[in-house]
Amino acid sequence: MSSLSDNSTSSSVAEASTESYDREFLLDLYTRMVLIREFEERVKFLFLEGTMPGTIHQCQGQEAAAVGVCAAINQNDFITSTFRGHGHALAKGLGIQEMMDELFGASTGCCKGKGGSMHMGNMDKGMVPAIAIVAGGIPLAAGMGLAFKMQKTGQVAVCFFGDGAVAEGAFHEGVNMAAIWNLPVVFVCENNLYGASTRIDKVMKNTRVSDRASSYGFRGQTVDGNDVLAVFEAATRAVRECREGQGPVLLELLTYRRTGHSRRDPCHYQEKDEKKGWFEKDPIERCASALLQRGDIGREDLEAIGKNVVTEIEGSIVKAQTALQPTADDLLTDVYA
Amino acid sequence: MRSKLRMPDLSTTGEDVTIVKCLAEVGQAIKRGDSIIEIETDKAVMEVECAMSGTLVEYLAKPGEKVALGAFFAVLEVPTS
Numbered sequence: 001m002s003s004l005s006d007n008s009t010s011s012s013v014a015e016a017s018t019e020s021y022d023r024e025f026l027l028d029l030y031t032r033m034v035l036i037r038e039f040e041e042r043v044k045f046l047f048l049e050g051t052m053p054g055t056i057h058q059c060q061g062q063e064a065a066a067v068g069v070c071a072a073i074n075q076n077d078f079i080t081s082t083f084r085g086h087g088h089a090l091a092k093g094l095g096i097q098e099m100m101d102e103l104f105g106a107s108t109g110c111c112k113g114k115g116g117s118m119h120m121g122n123m124d125k126g127m128v129p130a131i132a133i134v135a136g137g138i139p140l141a142a143g144m145g146l147a148f149k150m151q152k153t154g155q156v157a158v159c160f161f162g163d164g165a166v167a168e169g170a171f172h173e174g175v176n177m178a179a180i181w182n183l184p185v186v187f188v189c190e191n192n193l194y195g196a197s198t199r200i201d202k203v204m205k206n207t208r209v210s211d212r213a214s215s216y217g218f219r220g221q222t223v224d225g226n227d228v229l230a231v232f233e234a235a236t237r238a239v240r241e242c243r244e245g246q247g248p249v250l251l252e253l254l255t256y257r258r259t260g261h262s263r264r265d266p267c268h269y270q271e272k273d274e275k276k277g278w279f280e281k282d283p284i285e286r287c288a289s290a291l292l293q294r295g296d297i298g299r300e301d302l303e304a305i306g307k308n309v310v311t312e313i314e315g316s317i318v319k320a321q322t323a324l325q326p327t328a329d330d331l332l333t334d335v336y337a
Numbered sequence: 338m339r340s341k342l343r344m345p346d347l348s349t350t351g352e353d354v355t356i357v358k359c360l361a362e363v364g365q366a367i368k369r370g371d372s373i374i375e376i377e378t379d380k381a382v383m384e385v386e387c388a389m390s391g392t393l394v395e396y397l398a399k400p401g402e403k404v405a406l407g408a409f410f411a412v413l414e415v416p417t418s
Contacts, residue, residue: 045369048388050343050407264347266383 016229018290026291029071029228030302033063033284035309036087039096040259042313043086043103047263051321052103056117059087061226061258064283065190066091068231069158069251072239078126078144079158080137085130088160089120092127100316106323113326114334134195135165138174138187145183145248156242158186158235164195166209175248179216184242186235187250190225196261197269213250225253226283229290255283338417340389341397341409347385348378353403356410357382361393373411376404391415 018026040060046052059066062084070079070091081088089099094110102109103117110122111129121129128144131137141159148155165171166189178185189209193200200207213220219241223234231253238249256278260267291297348354358375361367372384374396391413398404 044386045388048345048386050345053346055346263345264349264378264380266381268381 016227016233018229018294021229023294023296025071026294027297027301027305029067029232030284030287030291031305031309032067032071032091033228033287034306035096035313036063036066036090037284038306038309038313039090039099040086042310042317044259044263046103046317053105054116055262055264057084057262058259059084059257061278061282062190062192062255063087064228064231064287065188065225065253065255066160068228069160069186069188069235069253071232072235073126073156073158075126077156077158077239078128078141079160080128080141080144081120081130081160082134082137082162082165083118083130083132084162085118085120085160088130089122089127093125094120094122094127096312096316097319098122100313100320101323104320104323105325106320107326107330108323112330112334114330135161135168135170135174137161138165138168138170139177140174141185141187142174142178142183145178145185146181148184149181154243156184156186156239156247158188158239160188160190162195163189163191163193163200163204163209164198165189166212167203175212175216175250178248179218182245183247184245185248186238186242187248188235189250189252190255191252192255192257193274194257194261194269197265199269208252210250210252218248218250220250220252222252222254225255226278226281226286228283228287256281258282338415339394340391340413340415342373342388342411342413344376344404344406344408344410345385345388346406347376347383348406349380351406352379353405354378355403356396356398356400358400359396360384363393363395365393367391367393367413387413389413389415 040058047056066087079092098110105113107113115129118132119129121127137159141157144157191209210220210222224230234251288302354376357377360372367387369390371387373387374385394412394414396411398410404410
């Protein structure tokens with residue numbers, strides 16, 4: 001198996017410096033990443049206990065991608081997401097309670113309990129309910145970009161997808177359309193090396209996804225997706241270009257999934273050494289050590305963040321388990337066809 | 338307090354799963370997240386993480402036996418907080 005060495009080069013680049021950033025901003029980034037990790041871990045155990053039905057697709061290990069990108073956009077900018085969408089939703093500003101309620105199928109959930117894990121979203125917070133079809137969000141993001149451009153709203157559409165989406169026909173169609181019309185769309189490929197269980201070098205001759213951009217005539221960039229500030233900086237630049245009419249941009253964020261594709265996947269295909277190497281580049285631990293080096297953030301600050309997040313999540317579970325469930329009368333509401 | 342562990346819904350078609358190996362000893366302390374059994378689903382052999390922390394009292398099924406999804410497969414003594 002190839003080492004995909006040219007792809008890992010940017011991972012060995014030194015950490016983006018925290019010096020020019022405000023303490024509160026950095027703590028907010030850290031808090032959001034910890035929130036995503038703890039949310040996903042708690043949900044995993046709810047599933048294992050049999051308390052929560054269905055399967056789930058989780059994003060432990062990919063927190064910096066969601067948080068770094070969403071920190072670079074406004075509430076009225078829109079994101080599209082995938083079946084692995086809990087992290088994108090939390091990063092975009094959806095509440096813990098509306099998401100936990102949704103996972104329990106409650107009518108107080110962000111999609112009134114009708115979407116569940118794979119369709120988290122809230123239009124008021126700039127997130128189209130997540131699209132579980134691989135690459136399904138790409139043409140949709142191009143459409144949103146076209147609307148923003150024609151209406152001159154100044155908004156940007158950010159489209160999250162995985163490496164598995166790159167070889168889909170919808171990728172070409174959506175990306176090409178965004179390119180020819182210079183649409184304000186940031187295409188964010190979270191390249192975690194595996195489309196379900198298939199490693200990218202088995203399905204791509206050129207495994208550097210950002211190279212695809214130049215064939216469409218716009219800018220692409222590969223970024224260390226486990227360095228939250230590197231992601232934030234790349235996304236900030238991409239969003240600025242889009243707002244100035246120089247879009248679209250393709251960002252490839254190199255990252256790694258710490259869990260199986262879904263809860264039913266034991267993930268035997270991730271080789272031990274590869275796994276170990278990526279676990280050492282854990283985005284939350286890296287962010288924590290960068291913050292601790294500053295001098296104005298102590299270990300106790302980070303521990304307090306972890307504790308608060310856990311308390312909030314536990315509280316949301318208690319409420320979600322007794323929240324109202326939809327009834328038969330709700331069957332035909334919110335239905336368009 | 339005694340708590341029973343249910344078999345998580347890890348198969349892809351709702352099929353029963355087969356216990357392959359018990360990974361803990363009776364009387365052993367187990368943390369949430371530790372692997373407690375190895376199972377074979379309709380698709381793969383995998384380890385199952387324990388959903389709570391406690392001391393293993395007994396396994397309710399032996400290697401080779403089939404367990405329905407949602408059925409109890411082990412008993413833990415869980416400290417009351």
